[in-house]
Amino acid sequence: MSSKRDRRGFLKNGAALATGLTVGAVRPASAQTPAASTPSKDIKELIAYGERSRFETAVRVSVGGRPSPDSFGLTFHVLAPLQDSFGIITPSSLFYTATHRGAFVPDINPREHRLMIHGMVDRPLTFSLDDLKRLPYVSRIHFVECLGNRANANHKTVQETHGLTSCAEWTGVPLSLLLKEAGVQNAASWIVAEGAEEVKGASSIPLAKAMDDCLVCYGQNGEMLRPQQGYPLRLMVPGFEGIYQIKYLRRIKVVDRYYMTYDDYGHINPDPKVAALTHQIGPKSVITFPSGGQQLPERGFYEISGLAWSGAGAIRKVEVSTDGGQTWKDAELRSPAYPMAHTRFGFHWNWDGRESVLMSRCTDELGTVQPTRADVAKFWNESPERSRVRGADNSVQPWKIASDGSVRNGLA
C-alpha cells in the first residue's frame, strides 16, 4: 500500500513539476482546459481492481452514527448514500448492510461452504458452490430493504431517512429448482432458511414464496457476492423485508409450520393486519435530488430525480408534487421498471425561488398507491399527529425547499 501511495505521490509531484503549477495539475481552474496528459492514478490500481476517482466521496454511514464494526467487533446497520446515486443499481461497495442482530461478518472459504436442503423432502441434498454453478441460473434485478428503513423528524438526509435500501443484479439458481430436485412433500407449507454466521440467523418463509421467485444467489452485480452481502451464498426473497434475505445461506429446512425463529420473533405483532404489512414491502418512493442537506444554488430549472420500488411487483406510475401534496403530476420513468426493483424517475421542475415542498408517490402493478402519513392515519382511524406507520413504513417523504435554496426534511 505504502509503495503505491509513494508512487502516486511521485506521479503527482512529477506532474506538478511538469506544469509548474501544483494546483493546476490537480484541480484545473474551470475556465482552463485540463491537462489531459496528467495520469490520474497509479495505473496498476486501475487495472487490477478498479477504483473510482479520488474526487468522488460518496460513502456509507452507520445508523445513528454508531461505529460499525463497533469495539465489540460487530457490524451494525450501514446506510447507502442514495443522494449520490444514479440509475437503479447500487454499487456493491455502497450497498446498504445489515446483519442478524449485529453479527460478525464471517470469513467463509467458498470451497468448504455447503448448502443442505432437508426436512419434508423426498431426497435431502447437499450442494457445494461448484455444484450450484453447474445448475441453470438466472440474473435478476431486485431491491433489498430493511424493515428499519423508517424516516423520522430527526433525520437530515435521504441517506438517513431511506438509506436502508439498495438494488443490485443478483445471479443464482431458482430456489424452486432446488426444492423440486429434493422433492417437496405434500404436507409442507413453510421453509426455514439459515445462515452460517456465528448466530446462524434464520427466518421462516412461506413455501408459496419459496416456490415462486426466490433465488439462491452467488453473484451480485457481475461478480461474487461481497462478504457483507452473504459471500459466498445468499437467499434472495424478492420484495420481502431484508431479514428474509438470508446471508451465508447454509441450510433450508422444509417444514409444515411457521417456526418462530429468533429473527422471526423480533418482528411479530398480535394484529394480523400489521403482520400482513410487515413481511412484504409496500409501494414506496423517495426523491433523492433535491433532498435533505442539499442546496439549490439559484432559481431555475432542476431535474427532480428519485427512486420507486414495491415488494408486490413492478412500478407502473410515479407522481411528483411540488406544492406539498395539493397537486400531483406524472413523473417519467427513466429506467426499466423491473418487478421488485428500484425504478428511477425524473421530473422537470422550474424552481421559482419560493418555499416549496417536494413529494413523490408511486403506484405498483397491483394498482396499490403509496400512502401519505395522513392516509395511513385514516386507515387506522387515528389523528395524523399521533399515528405511526405500522409494519414496513412506505409513506410519502416530503422535502422542504426554503427560499434560500436549502433543502430540509419535511417531517421535521
Place this chain on the structure above:
Amino acid sequence: MASRRLLLVVMVVLGLCQIGTAQSPTYGVGRAPTAEEIRAWDISISPTGKELPPGRGTAKEGAQLYVQKGCAGCHGRTGWGGRAPVLISSKISKDGPPVPANGMAGMAHEPPPCLAPCVNDANAMAIHSPFATVIWDYINRGMPIGKEGTLTPNEVYALTAFILYKNEVIKEGDVLDELSLPKVKMPNAAGFALPPEEWKHGRPRLQNYP
C-alpha cells in the same frame, strides 16, 4: 402361479417407474447427506419442540452456568445493561444496577446496543417470544459467541430455565426438559399473528390498505 408372480413383478416395476417419473430429480447434481450429517446440522427447534434433544436443567444450575460460560460478560451480571441484548427485564429484575464485567473496558460508558431487531426490556426473549423453544434454540445455535455449539443439551436447558425464572415466567425449582419446555406458558403467547391471508403472488399485502 408363475404367471401370477410375473404379473406382480410387472406391476411393481410399473409402479416404481410411475413414482420415478413423478418424483425423480431432473439434474442429479448435489449429493445425499447422511443421516448423521443432517442430525449435526439440523438445529431448528419447532414451537412444538419435536426436535428437542433429551436433557434437563434448572434455574439454579443455569445461574452458575451464566457466570461460568461468560454470559454475564456481555449481557451484564444482572442480565441487562450489558453490551449484548437484554436477557432479564430490568423492570422485573430484583438485582441491583449492572456491574461491568472485567475485561470489558468502557462498557459502562457506551449506550446499550439496540440490535436488529431491537432487544430491550420490552422485547427481551422471555417477555416477547411466544414460545420458550425460541430461547433454547437461540442459546443452542448462537451462544456463547465465538464458542457456539459447545453447550450440552443439559446446559442449554439450565440456561433457558435461568432466564425464564429471572423474568418470573417459571419457578426456581421447575425442571425444564424436552417435554416441559414447549409447554411453558409464555407471557406473550398470544402476542403474535400471521397475516390474515396466506402469501400469494399478485395478492396485495392487506385488502383496502391505502
